[in-house]
Amino acid sequence: MKKCRYFIDIDSEEQWLNKMAGKGYELKGKCFLSYCFSDEASSDNSTIKIDYRTFKHPGDFADYRTLFEDSGWKHLFSSQGLHYFRRENACASDDIFSDTESKADRYKRLLQTYFALSFLFLSFILVLFTTNALTADLFIRPQSLYYTPGLWNKTGAAFISAFLFETPFALMRGGAGWIVLLSALSFFYLFVKTYKKYRKCLYGH
Template sequence: MKKYRYFTDIDCEEQWLNKMADKGYGLKGKGFFSYRFADEATSDPSIVKIDYRTFKHPEDFTDYRTLFEDSGWKHLFSSQGLHYFRKENSSASDDIFSDAESRAGRYKRLFQAYFALSFIFLSFILTLFTANALNTDLFIRPQSLYYTPGLWDKTGATFIGAFLFETPFALMRGGAGWIVLLSALSFFYLFVKTYKKYRKCLYDH
């Protein structure tokens, strides 16, 4: 069974996965916008937890996975630095983190990654500004981004066909820089949001 979802909040993702687990649907895998679950529900729900961590060496990942499996948590799969675990041993703790400090460590690793991404995209923005590639015509004079000769003199179905054909190219001409800017702002927002969670987790306990 496949479900289509996209999360930017690791806690919301975890909560949703556990709601699916409560219904008996075991998590099998993840795509960019989708999750794969067992086709049939079972009567044996199990807790799902997510960690974020990157590794420089394969043996470090092997040690990491073994540590959790020895604690009763099965490593299901990894996706873009996120690692998904399912509780396999009924005697294991209901959390993969032993204390508030280790739980806060997950948020710390996440906000560091978001900060790095926002910095990279902001660097792109500075480059685009320098090259005058951040095109304000997308909002001020969108018609100037259409290069088809006589486009605005066409009428009826001929105009609609030509307009729809060139619109993707016009958006690429005028929108690429704004997409980069939006990405930079999005990653910076996620950095701030995750940093607040880190502080709360670390200092509220």
């Protein structure tokens, strides 16, 4: 069984996965926005937890996985730095993190990634504006992306025909700029949201 879902934070994803586990569906894997579960529900009600961590050496990842499995948590799979675990031992702790500080470190690692991505996209926007490859007209006057002579002076069927013909080309011209801007804003939003969770985890507020 496959379920398509999109999550902007780990906590929401964990809650949904555990809700599915509560219904007896065993998590098998993930591909982009699609989650794979066992086809038939069972009595299994294992807890699912997610960690975020990147590794420079395969040996470090092997040690990391072994550490959790020795604590009763089975590593299911990894996806873009996210590692999914299921509690296999009933005697294992309720969480994969032993204390508040180690849980906060997960948010700290995410903060570093979101900051780097925000900085990357914002720098890219600055370079585009500096080289005039991207101008404010793209966001203030989107009609400037339409190059058909006299387009906005046309009326009736002539305008509709010319507008529909030009629109795909206008979207291609302006799409990249919007994608870069929205990506920068999205990662900055995730940075702020994760920072709040990091502080709450450490200080309770």
